[in-house]
Amino acid sequence: SQQGEEDPQALSIQEGENATMNCSYKTSINNLQWYRQNSGRGLVHLILIRSNEREKHSGRLRVTLDTSKKSSSLLITASRAADTASYFCATVARQGAQKLVFGQGTRLTINP
């Protein structure tokens, strides 16, 4: 079952602005992973953050994790038109099978 909730469902901003997407989940996790999906394509892995980590960076991406609130955020700084895509968070539970459970995703549009 889907346990992740993402907001907003859709986000439209101007090129150069920062984009923030949020993800909430329900169970205790081992890790949380963020993915990007361009229309009709496969998923590109962006960042993995473990339950004992609070923040990770990769280039223009910054991910935070608050396990007490069961939430994560993805910040994309200085957005570009090429960042237009759907972004998904997915969690791996602390116990049980090593499998991803996805949120509903955020559709991000960067306007030139």
Place this chain on the structure above:
Amino acid sequence: SAVISQKPSRDICQRGTSLTIQCQVDSQVTMMFWYRQQPGQSLTLIATANQGSEATYESGFVIDKFPISRPNLTFSTLTVSNMSPEDSSIYLCSVEQGYSGNTIYFGEGSWLTVV
């Protein structure tokens, strides 16, 4: 990161037929997964493909409809049987690479349209 190749990338299928999707990985992996993404939706796990044993299916998915093979550590197939228009989806293969810190990588997906 793992390089994952899926075939076919896209197909149009007749109602009532079956189609087998292949997933090839460029390195040996323990865990392989099959996901479905219906139009405009998020991803749902169909099953975990185990090497040398039967696949483990998620609630709502059954072996008769989605038989899976996993003959070795680099290859798996998913068959979508007796297709109906409701099976029109992107089907994605994914793998976990333990040495990369449990990152799970995805193939490009197979986009099936059932008419």
